[in-house]
Amino acid sequence: MAYTPAMLESIARVEASRPARLSATFPRMTPQERDEVLRRFHPDYIADATRAIRLGSCKGDRTPLELAEVLEAPPQLDPETFTLQDSELKADVLIVGGGGAGAAAALLAVQGGASVLLATKLRFGDANTMMAQGGIQAADQPSDSPVTHYLDVMGGGHFSNDPDLVEALVTDAPSVIQWLEQLGVMFDKHPDGSMNTIHGGGTSRKRMHSARDYSGAEIMRVLRDEVRSHPESIRVLEFSPAVELLTDGQGRVTGAVLLDLETREYKVVSARAVILTTGGGGRLHYQGFPTTNHYGATADGIVLAYRVGGKLAFLHTMQYHPTGVAYPEQIVGQLVTEKVRGLGAQVCNIHGEQFVFPLETRDVEAASFIRECQDRKTGVETPTGQPGVWLDSPMINLIHGPGTIEKELPAMVRQFRGFDIDIVRQPMLVYPTLHYQNGGIRIRPDGSTGVDGLFVAGEAAGGIHGSNRLMGNSLLDITVFGRRAGTAAAAHALEQQPGALTLEHLRAWNRERAELGLTGGRPAPILLPDYTRHIRAVRKEPLVPVG
Amino acid sequence: MDVDTIPVFVMGQRVEVPPTLTILRALEYAGYTLTRGVGCRAGFCGACATVYRLKGDPHLYFALACQTVVRPEMYLAQIPFFPSRRADYRIEDLAAVPATLFTLYPELLRCLACGTCSKACPQGIDVRSYMAAAMRGDLAAVADASFDCIACGLCSARCPVEETQYNVALLARRLYGRYLARRSEHLAERVREIEAGAFHQGLAELRALDEAGLTSRYNARDIEA
Numbered sequence: 001m002a003y004t005p006a007m008l009e010s011i012a013r014v015e016a017s018r019p020a021r022l023s024a025t026f027p028r029m030t031p032q033e034r035d036e037v038l039r040r041f042h043p044d045y046i047a048d049a050t051r052a053i054r055l056g057s058c059k060g061d062r063t064p065l066e067l068a069e070v071l072e073a074p075p076q077l078d079p080e081t082f083t084l085q086d087s088e089l090k091a092d093v094l095i096v097g098g099g100g101a102g103a104a105a106a107l108l109a110v111q112g113g114a115s116v117l118l119a120t121k122l123r124f125g126d127a128n129t130m131m132a133q134g135g136i137q138a139a140d141q142p143s144d145s146p147v148t149h150y151l152d153v154m155g156g157g158h159f160s161n162d163p164d165l166v167e168a169l170v171t172d173a174p175s176v177i178q179w180l181e182q183l184g185v186m187f188d189k190h191p192d193g194s195m196n197t198i199h200g201g202g203t204s205r206k207r208m209h210s211a212r213d214y215s216g217a218e219i220m221r222v223l224r225d226e227v228r229s230h231p232e233s234i235r236v237l238e239f240s241p242a243v244e245l246l247t248d249g250q251g252r253v254t255g256a257v258l259l260d261l262e263t264r265e266y267k268v269v270s271a272r273a274v275i276l277t278t279g280g281g282g283r284l285h286y287q288g289f290p291t292t293n294h295y296g297a298t299a300d301g302i303v304l305a306y307r308v309g310g311k312l313a314f315l316h317t318m319q320y321h322p323t324g325v326a327y328p329e330q331i332v333g334q335l336v337t338e339k340v341r342g343l344g345a346q347v348c349n350i351h352g353e354q355f356v357f358p359l360e361t362r363d364v365e366a367a368s369f370i371r372e373c374q375d376r377k378t379g380v381e382t383p384t385g386q387p388g389v390w391l392d393s394p395m396i397n398l399i400h401g402p403g404t405i406e407k408e409l410p411a412m413v414r415q416f417r418g419f420d421i422d423i424v425r426q427p428m429l430v431y432p433t434l435h436y437q438n439g440g441i442r443i444r445p446d447g448s449t450g451v452d453g454l455f456v457a458g459e460a461a462g463g464i465h466g467s468n469r470l471m472g473n474s475l476l477d478i479t480v481f482g483r484r485a486g487t488a489a490a491a492h493a494l495e496q497q498p499g500a501l502t503l504e505h506l507r508a509w510n511r512e513r514a515e516l517g518l519t520g521g522r523p524a525p526i527l528l529p530d531y532t533r534h535i536r537a538v539r540k541e542p543l544v545p546v547g
Numbered sequence: 548m549d550v551d552t553i554p555v556f557v558m559g560q561r562v563e564v565p566p567t568l569t570i571l572r573a574l575e576y577a578g579y580t581l582t583r584g585v586g587c588r589a590g591f592c593g594a595c596a597t598v599y600r601l602k603g604d605p606h607l608y609f610a611l612a613c614q615t616v617v618r619p620e621m622y623l624a625q626i627p628f629f630p631s632r633r634a635d636y637r638i639e640d641l642a643a644v645p646a647t648l649f650t651l652y653p654e655l656l657r658c659l660a661c662g663t664c665s666k667a668c669p670q671g672i673d674v675r676s677y678m679a680a681a682m683r684g685d686l687a688a689v690a691d692a693s694f695d696c697i698a699c700g701l702c703s704a705r706c707p708v709e710e711t712q713y714n715v716a717l718l719a720r721r722l723y724g725r726y727l728a729r730r731s732e733h734l735a736e737r738v739r740e741i742e743a744g745a746f747h748q749g750l751a752e753l754r755a756l757d758e759a760g761l762t763s764r765y766n767a768r769d770i771e772a
């Protein structure tokens with residue numbers, strides 16, 4: 001799986017241009033150039049890849065076809081026949097989703113005096129949080145300030161973000177880093193204890209905190225261990241995804257129905273408040289893109305919240321990470337962290353020429369890679385026909401000294417080495433991959449949704465990042481809003497009595513579907529993508545790389 | 548189907564799969580719908596620990612199913628779960644001293660330094676040597692050497708003296724991160740400033756701008772070199 005001769009020829013041109021490139025980075029685009037490349041080449045701008053949603057509280061909003069399908073889908077449970085026998089599972093706060101947002105919410109809900117049930121789809125920590133490599137932003141350096149951070153977040157989101165949420169994000173950021181530091185997260189530090197921070201795409205100050213290139217894994221495993229340190233107040237149920245929320249019939253959320261993936265039995269949970277922290281939806285493979293997301297990222301929380309009246313925000317925009325692996329095919333779509341560019345690696349075409357500033361915002365960077373391959377035809381093509389451009393990783397050790405790549409990017413080095421590619425000496429071939437759900441369920445700064453009893457945090461929430469998230473602001477947002485939602489949900493729960501458990505909202509949902517003539521369809525939430533060959537053969541889909 | 552295939556054995560059953568697939572994709576290709584033994588699909592979560600043999604080869608091999616390509620006549624078994632011990636503790640009640648590790652994980656002192664764990668680690672971590680550091684009570688060394696652990700559990704599954712290496716390592720890292728790594732002064736200072744309301748006015752000013760005003764401020768930002 002080492003590079004093919006044709007690829008090696010192109011690599012020779014990358015090497016030849018390297019000495020000159022070391023002292024000359026391609027200039028940033030002007031605002032006009034950025035707009036143009038986005039309009040012409042970003043996947044979000046492909047009109048027939050999205051459509052209007054036909055029912056529900058945000059009827060008429062446009063969203064990718066694949067997401068519209070699950071949003072409009074029939075429920076798994078039939079409200080006419082499903083019996084809501086007495087629930088054995090009760091908690092003040094039910095948290096659905098065991099990633100970073102869910103873990104943070106659980107810890108703060110307990111601090112707020114609530115008992116917590118945390119239900120998750122696979123294992124606790126099988127989540128996008130575990131996979132984050134690059135880092136987490138916070139304006140804690142003397143040269144930086146939350147005000148500057150605010151401006152960067154708003155600009156990155158094309159000024160469409162909800163200002164209240166952004167203010168909460170940047171203002172809580174330093175204290176969240178301090179909380180993680182106190183829980184034992186090993187941030188990359190200088191010997192004097194100061195944070196070793198670097199740039200990320202769209203940052204005007206070096207505010208990216210990392211833990212080697214296992215930043216998310218380090219945060220996730222510490223939060224998970226902390227949750228496990230509170231067995232008396234937090235019960236964790238694994239392999240138990242939520243398939244439906246329950247309401248009292250008057251619009252208040254009162255619990256959920258879980259599906260035990262092992263026994264295939266349903267479990268009914270009664271809760272005084274519910275927090276959805278179910279993450280993103282990369283496994284819906286919008287526009288056929290491969291994805292960086294974990295196996296269970298199927299937008300379930302969006303589907304569940306929408307059926308009880310949650311409002312959608314920014315679900316017409318998805319983030320395509322510019323540097324997904326384009327070769328070898330076994331790991332196509334998996335992430336090459338932005339930290340590689342943060343450390344100075346430039347991007348080159350087949351001729352070894354730079355064609356874009358390496359740290360434009362992600363949408364602009366991705367669109368310009370697509371332009372290079374599709375329009376200018378100066379991309380590199382792999383034996384399977386996958387296009388890509390070079391990410392010149394060997395520059396890093398030339399800039400920062402030998403050993404830097406090995407020290408800063410051990411996960412990346414290991415992953416490619418497994419396929420006989422040495423990124424210390426050779427560049428990597430990359431192409432945009434479906435990475436992040438910019439939008440989600442609209443929340444307020446305390447994680448509430450406008451639906452009584454329902455809170456949302458993390459990647460499932462929308463509005464914080466507007467139409468484009470900057471690297472490092474998601475690990476931040478899941479912690480900031482996970483904590484806020486945990487606190488608010490606990491306070492809410494302690495004021496409530498447990499409510500009636502009904503599926504009334506599904507009756508209304510099914511009526512609306514029937515009125516529109518929508519019949520059949522695959523039930524949602526889908527819980528897991530189906531990658532068995534058997535299904536693919538029936539649907540006559542090619543065996544695409546799914547990672 | 549006109550794809551070339553190779554035979555592999557999934558828990559003893561022979562299946563034919565394309566030679567370019569990872570073990571994980573091969574299982575799916577063979578018709579398995581996975582819920583156990585799969586998580587991130589990218590080498591970060593440790594859900595897909597796999598043990599295999601190759602025909603005619605006396606050795607056992609260890610791998611992550613999502614990061615390893617199939618080979619002909621591979622005899623595969625997934626280890627999706629292994630019962631391991633996590634000590635009960637609250638990090639704030641502990642001290643970053645060697646005794647903490649020994650008290651919470653007394654089996655640590657039984658380690659034979661046989662190195663079976665290192666051989667089993669799909670991350671290529673020298674588990675034996677960080678366990679040696681743990682026995683010396685050198686928390687910093689354990690934290691550093693174990694950092695890339697994804698807790699797949701293979702070390703523990705193979706250990707003849709029933710250690711849970713990855714939980715020892717996790718505890719050492721948390722102790723290091725909380726107590727031994729120097730606290731960040733500028734971080735603490737910034738938190739104090741925020742609590743004192745130092746940025747209210749700056750934020751209010753930005754929030755008062757319309758989009759045009761904000762855009763021009765954004766485009767005029769100075770960017771740290």
Ligand SMILES: Cc1cc2nc3c(=O)[nH]c(=O)nc-3n(C[C@H](O)[C@H](O)[C@H](O)COP(=O)(O)OP(=O)(O)OC[C@H]3O[C@@H](n4cnc5c(N)ncnc54)[C@H](O)[C@@H]3O)c2cc1C
Nearest residue numbers: 097099100101127128129134135242279458459472474475
């Ligand atoms: C490869 C990769 C790299 C990234 N790198 C960075 C980075 O460097 N910096 C940064 O800031 N951000 C990064 N991100 C983004 C960031 O990691 C995620 O957006 C964030 O971690 C999401 O956290 P979460 O808790 O909201 O969701 P997750 O961490 O995905 O957790 C959601 C959990 O909910 C569970 N779940 C889903 N549906 C259900 C259901 N129906 N019932 C029960 N449980 C359910 C899932 O299984 C999962 O455990 C990266 C993302 C990826 C994929």
Ligand code: FES
Nearest residue numbers: 586587588593613
């Ligand atoms: S599935 Fe997560 S490491 Fe393989």
